[in-house]
Amino acid sequence: MKHHEVITPGPAGTGLDARLGRRLAELRTEHGWSLGELAERSGLSKSTLSRAERAETSPTAALLNRLCNIYGRTMSQLLSEVEAAPAPLLRAADQQVWEDRAAGFVRRSVSPPHGGLRGELVEGRLAAGADLSYDRPPVPGLEQHLWVLDGTLAVTAEGTEHQLDAGDCLRFRVWGPTRFRCAGPAPARYVLAVVRP
The missing domain is CATH 1.10.260.40 (lambda repressor-like DNA-binding domains)
Known part of the structure; x- marks a missing residue:
């Protein structure tokens, strides 16, 4: 590995x-x-x-x-925008991993970075007990497809909470606040496909 x-x-x-x-x-x-x-x-x-x-x-x-x-x-x-020139292939060992330790959140940028593309893949990991809230979308109308790989995840979008288990996929557009919560007992790992409007 x-x-x-x-x-x-x-x-x-x-x-x-x-x-x-x-x-x-x-x-x-x-x-x-x-x-x-x-x-x-x-x-x-x-x-x-x-x-x-x-x-x-x-x-x-x-x-x-x-x-x-x-x-x-x-x-x-x-x-x-703070990385080197974009390439079409990004090896697993070179994928950027960013961590918000206080929130129990690890984010890995899976897709090769390129400012001109509308879609991207992100791997997210939330520790058991993590509760991550965003008060607004980074880009209004952003389309997201969240596919849970391991664990369970509660996702709130447009005022509705969705309980997701491993294998479940939720598609939504982000217009307002969102919340990602991993009640546990195990951490949650998911893939997020993000498509700009």
Whole structure:
């Protein structure tokens, strides 16, 4: 079995967090917004945004989701913008793994990154007891197909909670808040096919 590198916070100025922080600062600058203006638009504090842009902290999934919503990108698109030039083949050992330890969430970008494609595959893993909520979609109207590989998962979309077991697949469009919850006792692993409108 190949080892997948899990991206975790490192010293400021190095690694994925630093590249991601620089890209977030570039996006804010491209829009001509101050930290205060971005804070108003995102509902995040200026200090939280500043720490993320300076890579003083590893951003959470919820924070990245809000910023993706503001910038009109999926999380995979944002993460691919800080990687090397796109290739049509992405070996398992080279697939980017990102972790939100506080939420018990691990996200692996399975599809080769490419900003111009509408679809992508993501592998998600939630620890038993994990409860991950997003207050808005990264891109309104995003189509998602969630296929549970292992464990059980409760997914709330459009105000309806769906209980999914291994092998079940849920298709939905994301217009509002969503929630992914793994009650346990085992962790949940799933594939998420994401298609931009």
